[in-house]
Amino acid sequence: xxxxxxxxxxxxxLQDELGLNKEISIIAHVHLPSLGPVRGGAETVAGAIxxxxxxxxxxxxxxxxxxxxxxxxxxxxxxxxxxxxxxAKAEIFRPDLPVHPDCGSVAEALRRDDDTLRSxxxxxxxxxxxxxxxxxxxxxTRKNPLGPIAWLEAHDxxxxxxxxxxxxxxxxHLAEQRAGRKTFIRWALTIDDIEELPNIPGCMEGFNAxxxxxxxxxxxxxxxxxxCELIPLRPMLAYAEQRLREDPxxxxxxxxxxxxxxxxxV
Ligand SMILES: [Zn+2]
Numbered sequence: 224x225x226x227x228x229x230x231x232x233x234x235x236x237l238q239d240e241l242g243l244n245k246e247i248s249i250i251a252h253v254h255l256p257s258l259g260p261v262r263g264g265a266e267t268v269a270g271a272i273x274x275x276x277x278x279x280x281x282x283x284x285x286x287x288x289x290x291x292x293x294x295x296x297x298x299x300x301x302x303x304x305x306x307x308x309x310x311a312k313a314e315i316f317r318p319d320l321p322v323h324p325d326c327g328s329v330a331e332a333l334r335r336d337d338d339t340l341r342s343x344x345x346x347x348x349x350x351x352x353x354x355x356x357x358x359x360x361x362x363x364t365r366k367n368p369l370g371p372i373a374w375l376e377a378h379d380x381x382x383x384x385x386x387x388x389x390x391x392x393x394x395x396h397l398a399e400q401r402a403g404r405k406t407f408i409r410w411a412l413t414i415d416d417i418e419e420l421p422n423i424p425g426c427m428e429g430f431n432a433x434x435x436x437x438x439x440x441x442x443x444x445x446x447x448x449x450x451c452e453l454i455p456l457r458p459m460l461a462y463a464e465q466r467l468r469e470d471p472x473x474x475x476x477x478x479x480x481x482x483x484x485x486x487x488x489v
Pocket of ligand 1: 426427428429475476477478481483484485
């Protein structure tokens with residue numbers, strides 16, 4: 224392992240050990256500090272992934288646009304009227320709003336790249352680069368925030384996790400939705416409105432429950448200090464949906480205080 228990872232080294236690992244190539248489109252979730260030192264930092268990692276795949280999608284979520292209204296529909300895992308402080312700090316969504324820190328610096332580096340496109344969902348936008356970037360982003364609507372995941376699945380895409388665990392595997396929300404799990408309404412500041420956004424998925428803290436069950440379909444390698452995985456979407460989503468149908472509480476976290484998971488418990 225080199226002292227400092229280079230683009231070439233990361234690309235070789237992604238291609239030789241996870242089988243990435245120019246035919247495969249992916250969604251990537253990366254925690255840069257887990258890799259150890261990388262020459263050129265986040266831009267290098269974004270570029271190395273981009274160079275190894277067809278179309279690269281990353282989350283560019285902007286939770287910082289969210290506001291909590293005084294009242295709203297019941298059973299929505301939110302305490303209405305509790306958001307005065309948050310509401311005062313909320314930012315208006317705009318296409319160049321930096322991604323929320325939870326999405327990581329590599330997603331932010333991809334967003335800043337001139338060749339990158341971004342969808343316009345005020346909370347759950349994605350960034351994409353590559354031949355199908357426009358098409359995959361266009362599959363997202365206000366009513367269907369998970370459209371890009373379904374697009375990737377339909378085109379034999381995969382999930383790349385670099386230094387993060389299943390709690391970052393956002394695509395599992397599509398299996399939840401298909402299995403009938405409840406979603407939520409959230410509100411975001413946009414340039415001329417407060418937009419009401421349906422079908423927002425919930426907490427991901429319980430997602431590691433599926434980790435070992437996906438071992439048979441997962442390719443694993445180590446890049447720098449990070450465990451990295453590639454999971455094909457089609458079998459992952461089919462398996463997760465089946466498991467959720469058998470056990471409707473699968474993938475929920477066990478925190479008594481988690482409004483999101485407790486509202487979805489059956
Ligand atoms: Zn939870």
